[in-house]
Amino acid sequence: MIGEISHFFTIIASCLFLLSFIFSTRTYQSNHNIEILVSRVFSYGFYFILISFLLYVWLAIQSDFSIKYIAQHSNKELPVFYKISSIWSAHEGSMFLWILFLALWSQLFNINLSKKNILKAPAIGLLAFILFGFLMFLLFTSNPFEVILPIAPINGADINPVLQDPALAIHPPFLYLGYVGFVIAFAYNTAFLIKGDMDINWERVVRPWSLAAWILLTIGISLGSWWAYYELGWGGYWFWDPVENVALMPWLAGTALIHSLYVSSRTKALKSWTILLSISVFSLSLFGAFIVRSGIIDSIHSFANDPQRGLYLLGFSAILITISLAFYAYRLPVLISTNLVASKSKEAFLSINNIIFATLIFAVFLGVMYPLIFDFMYGERISVGPPYYNTIFAPLTFLASIFLVFSVGSLWKRSSQLFFINSALSASILLSTLITLYLVSLFNDFNWWFVGGLFSSFLILFRYLILIIYSFYEGNYFNKASAIAHIGLGLLILATTFNASLSYEKVINIKPGETYTAEAYEFTLINFDLINESNYDSVRAKFSVKDINSLNKVFFLYPEKRKYFIRGQITSESAIKITPTKDIYMTLGDQLDNGYWVVNIQYNYLIRLIWIAAGVMCLGALATFTQSYSKK
Amino acid sequence: MIKIFFIIALIISPYGFSSEVYKFKSVNDEDRFYALIHEIRCPKCTSGSIASSNAPVSEDLKMKIAELINQGYSDTEIKDYAKKRFGKDILYDPEINSTTFVLWFGPFIFLTLILFGFLLRRKFK
Amino acid sequence: MKNLIRSLIILLPLFGIYFFFNILTEEKFYPGADFRSFEVPNFELSALDLDVKYTSEDFDNEFLMNVWASWCITCRVEHGFLMKLNNDGYNIVGLNYKDNKSDALGWLKKYTNPYSLNIHDPKGSLALDMGVTGAPETFLVKDGVVLVHYSGEVNKVIWDNVFFPIIKENKMFQ
Numbered sequence: 001m002i003g004e005i006s007h008f009f010t011i012i013a014s015c016l017f018l019l020s021f022i023f024s025t026r027t028y029q030s031n032h033n034i035e036i037l038v039s040r041v042f043s044y045g046f047y048f049i050l051i052s053f054l055l056y057v058w059l060a061i062q063s064d065f066s067i068k069y070i071a072q073h074s075n076k077e078l079p080v081f082y083k084i085s086s087i088w089s090a091h092e093g094s095m096f097l098w099i100l101f102l103a104l105w106s107q108l109f110n111i112n113l114s115k116k117n118i119l120k121a122p123a124i125g126l127l128a129f130i131l132f133g134f135l136m137f138l139l140f141t142s143n144p145f146e147v148i149l150p151i152a153p154i155n156g157a158d159i160n161p162v163l164q165d166p167a168l169a170i171h172p173p174f175l176y177l178g179y180v181g182f183v184i185a186f187a188y189n190t191a192f193l194i195k196g197d198m199d200i201n202w203e204r205v206v207r208p209w210s211l212a213a214w215i216l217l218t219i220g221i222s223l224g225s226w227w228a229y230y231e232l233g234w235g236g237y238w239f240w241d242p243v244e245n246v247a248l249m250p251w252l253a254g255t256a257l258i259h260s261l262y263v264s265s266r267t268k269a270l271k272s273w274t275i276l277l278s279i280s281v282f283s284l285s286l287f288g289a290f291i292v293r294s295g296i297i298d299s300i301h302s303f304a305n306d307p308q309r310g311l312y313l314l315g316f317s318a319i320l321i322t323i324s325l326a327f328y329a330y331r332l333p334v335l336i337s338t339n340l341v342a343s344k345s346k347e348a349f350l351s352i353n354n355i356i357f358a359t360l361i362f363a364v365f366l367g368v369m370y371p372l373i374f375d376f377m378y379g380e381r382i383s384v385g386p387p388y389y390n391t392i393f394a395p396l397t398f399l400a401s402i403f404l405v406f407s408v409g410s411l412w413k414r415s416s417q418l419f420f421i422n423s424a425l426s427a428s429i430l431l432s433t434l435i436t437l438y439l440v441s442l443f444n445d446f447n448w449w450f451v452g453g454l455f456s457s458f459l460i461l462f463r464y465l466i467l468i469i470y471s472f473y474e475g476n477y478f479n480k481a482s483a484i485a486h487i488g489l490g491l492l493i494l495a496t497t498f499n500a501s502l503s504y505e506k507v508i509n510i511k512p513g514e515t516y517t518a519e520a521y522e523f524t525l526i527n528f529d530l531i532n533e534s535n536y537d538s539v540r541a542k543f544s545v546k547d548i549n550s551l552n553k554v555f556f557l558y559p560e561k562r563k564y565f566i567r568g569q570i571t572s573e574s575a576i577k578i579t580p581t582k583d584i585y586m587t588l589g590d591q592l593d594n595g596y597w598v599v600n601i602q603y604n605y606l607i608r609l610i611w612i613a614a615g616v617m618c619l620g621a622l623a624t625f626t627q628s629y630s631k632k
Numbered sequence: 633m634i635k636i637f638f639i640i641a642l643i644i645s646p647y648g649f650s651s652e653v654y655k656f657k658s659v660n661d662e663d664r665f666y667a668l669i670h671e672i673r674c675p676k677c678t679s680g681s682i683a684s685s686n687a688p689v690s691e692d693l694k695m696k697i698a699e700l701i702n703q704g705y706s707d708t709e710i711k712d713y714a715k716k717r718f719g720k721d722i723l724y725d726p727e728i729n730s731t732t733f734v735l736w737f738g739p740f741i742f743l744t745l746i747l748f749g750f751l752l753r754r755k756f757k
Numbered sequence: 758m759k760n761l762i763r764s765l766i767i768l769l770p771l772f773g774i775y776f777f778f779n780i781l782t783e784e785k786f787y788p789g790a791d792f793r794s795f796e797v798p799n800f801e802l803s804a805l806d807l808d809v810k811y812t813s814e815d816f817d818n819e820f821l822m823n824v825w826a827s828w829c830i831t832c833r834v835e836h837g838f839l840m841k842l843n844n845d846g847y848n849i850v851g852l853n854y855k856d857n858k859s860d861a862l863g864w865l866k867k868y869t870n871p872y873s874l875n876i877h878d879p880k881g882s883l884a885l886d887m888g889v890t891g892a893p894e895t896f897l898v899k900d901g902v903v904l905v906h907y908s909g910e911v912n913k914v915i916w917d918n919v920f921f922p923i924i925k926e927n928k929m930f931q
Contacts, residue, residue: 234684241679296780307781314781318774325770329763340754355746363739370726370735372780378731383673385724392739505666510650525650572686589686598653675890688855689890692881716795717888
């Protein structure tokens, strides 16, 4: 019964959004009442989809296995938290969540935006159209409301045990909130392009929404990376997998967007870039959804899946992207600023920033697409992985860092003083050179990327440190939010550089009573515990680890191997000890015939700093909200 | 001398010492091994290197690579071994040649073109 | 120039859409078929059912090699077709992959033996050398060179479309 109501409410919501869209096309008659109607009908649509989703959550909590999707992905024994998170563990349910969030962002925008804003009706109408399109996709190709007839199963299938994890449960919500948050910028800017009134101050509207979405997307990606690290057992945090890359591209575009918005909101420069980026971020999110849900990337290894879903997503995304780009191309002559940016001004540096980010996005795009193109052209399969991406990303990151540091203290609309006389810059260059030379010889690593990474990160860190100290002393203004965010960037580059250089790994055979010495630590396998939980059995090793360098202090690590009952799946749970400089990371492998066990030991240097750095960047972005308001 | 050795042997004998699964003649060889296994794809998984996979074929391949390193094969020869048996797509590094030219140089060309356009526009204004 | 950029902005996505449409709708036949040729590697392994050792010298000029195991469920389904091939006169060599000798022999007894000779590869060393990732897999070999490597169950459809054209092309088994 509730399932039917939930389904029905989604259908009603679709109709309401369609109606809102149709009304928005009528606003050319300058009928003010129609505009209010667009907004109001949209609100009703939102309420219906919200209630529908909440009812669905209720169904999941109640373990209503008459609903096929819930039966396939949930189970009576699951804790409530995972019963709820199982909703977005697969295609249909996660699509439902995606749509809910689209509606949520749009409704917040709907409420927040002033009625007097002439772009409001067309923007809301466009958002309604987008929602309608995705709801059609949901209802016709990926229906989460399908029922199992005539009798519901008593218990559901289990969800993949690997998904029963708190970080992985909240990673999709954050990620989707980030992805779809950029739809606001997309819709508002497309409405702007359609309207064609160049005097409208669209930056002021678009900026806060884009910043908020960026923060959430950054958190979402970081959660995914952190989860992959501790759960998957290989000790890495980023693999340049196609699925990761399609999340990275909107993030790169989003970062470029918020920088470009900063310029466009103050000057006349970079408007054409900013709007293009605004269209690109959501387009890349659509592209990501298409790639992941159409099965196209896996099609290299298997028969093409039901192409129906892929074709629909392709078609719908194509419509949205082509329309907005068409209007962009049409308005381009008036968008492009007639004046050039002053040489070495802040605008100039941010132009270069846009160019570098565009190149990064292009590189990732090329890497993701190349296997497809190659297979299409030569009929041969090829893989593009970390060796490619790391090689392309590193130099571009170093280049961006150098421009960043030069841009600190640059001025609006005019040239800044000659670089090398600027003492702060010279001091930064000198200090980072010294510390790089020191560290390179200390760690005896002369790889170009280690040198480049150290130099770039310290350059950024020192430059901002000097800025902060100087401004504190002189009491003058500096952009605190930007400083925090970019210090976060510097830390990120530093952490990834060290992590890549110093990583240590060893696979050993060991049995109870034996000891293995790995550099400064002694690992002794004491014994095994057999554990029985409600949904799995596990073998847990007890290792005592002695820190030779630290007065022989001892701690314990418990890597585990679990066998889940319902699917018979075996997972390896890693054991991690966090120290200030590194993570000591252990996983339990297979048991050999002679009573020995295979154990993997890793030292992951500065890996915690990577996610801390991401957090610092988010703090910086958050700080811009406080700054913007106080400046008025 | 022998007495000290004997005493040390007595002290350490209650402890068994475990050993590495993959043994090498030098630290350099070992580093090569761990670098290689991150660059070779698991033949049976949807994605991931053999370093991150414990599928039987991944384990076999890792053992084989360790063997080949100890037999003196170079990194290139080992990669060729894998390529011949499992196809070019077993390597995560798409090697630079005429067919991958666009992939490797594309971003650089892209960057140059746009920068060029940006600077050219300034010059002619 | 400006107009060139403007038209590119529209054309590139359209081209992209066309490209993806083609990929989504093209039919991928026989993804398990691999036609890269390579030489059969040297090896020395025990026979499964006899007390001898085999090397690559023991092979005929033209033969099929089937990778199987008692733990492989799909192999039981494939078995019927292999018996038919054997009856039709094709020489099939068995590569028993990562299997226990007694389990394997028991399996052959239960299902009958379609293989002219059977190699016991408990560690999968020859299998790895030939790019095997699991069972069942089947190789078509001529003069010491692999012409076809198929991963998955061989049945009439696969035989007619993947193996037979190559056999005919190379005038094999005549």
